[in-house]
Amino acid sequence: MRHRPPGKTRFSAYFGNHLRVSMTSLSRLYAQPIASLMTALVIAIALALPVGLYIALDNVGQLSSDWDGSTQISLFLHTHVEERTAQKLMQRLEKHKNIKKIELIGKEKGLEQFREISGFGDALKYLNSNPLPIVLVVHPQFNNNQPDRTSHLVKELGKNKLVELAQLDVQWVKRLYTFLEIANRVILGLSTMLAIAVLLIIGNTIRLDIQNRREEIEVSKLIGASDAFIRRPFLYTGIWYGAMGGALAWIITQISLLFMANPIHKLALLYHSDFRLSGLGVENTLLLILFSCLLGLVGSWIAVSRHLKEIEPS
Helix, strand or coil, X not given: CCCCCCHHHHHHHHHHHHHHHHHHHHHHHHHCHHHHHHHHHHHHHHHHHHHHHHHHHHHHHHHHHHCCCCCCEEEEECCCCCHHHHHHHHHHHCCCCCXXXXXXXCHHHHHHHHHHHHCCHHHHCCCCCCCCCXXXXXXXXXXXXXXXXXXXHHHHHHCCCXXXXXXXXXXXXXXXHHHHHHHHHHHHHHHHHHHHHHHXXXXXXXXXXXXXXXXXXXXXXXCCCCHHHHHHHHHHHHHHHHHHHHHHHHHHHHHHHHHHHHHHHHHHHHCCCCXXXXXXXXXXXXXXXXXXXXXXXHHHHHHHHHHHHHCCCC
């Protein structure tokens, strides 16, 4: 009676076999460095394009979220409203659940700001009285990508009897986030098409590898090797192609970021911003490589499953 080896021994043998096959597949790629590198570069370029667009959109989103005043509501009070009354109104509004904070701009401060911005400083000297009202600058609790909720808050605050005008320019915010939504969908569609292209590239490469090793496969089938055993090295070859393509795609995007970082930072400084380009980060980099490995596995599986059945020992 045959005794089955313990589960730990079987697992070690199974893991050891996969490790040996994966290293053998990697050594085959290493034996043909130029051909392997060219294939990996094609995969990397196909992956780098959507990754680069994703990074660009992510940086635009971060930049827009840092812009001050993008979701500020200006409440222009009636000119007869005194500062003490405005202070009481501000204290009441600060308790509103959808308001983060409020700033009060008095008549004198408002006139000073208008004098600096408008360029009519000399003309304002001839005014008998200050015509500007007290202004409450409201910072909503919402994010910048919620312009509809902010518009609703503007209407609510504008109904107050002390408020003559509640103003918020959210049209550009809506346009920006509509553009970002469209761009995200474009990137999703482009990524899908390029992922299919990567599958075709890896599948065609594995198909050629299968044809080159046709005699080896026939001999393996003659001695009783299973399809799973024959399929395994080709699957690992696809995974290695995916891993190399993902790593090269990350390198390409990092080089592009380094190339663009300094000019963009100089441009940001002109607008008094300390904005700097940010890359993928560790988590997204790992996701990129894992996704490219998955594409390699799927592409090689499709190619092997299709072409392995056509090879039978004569």
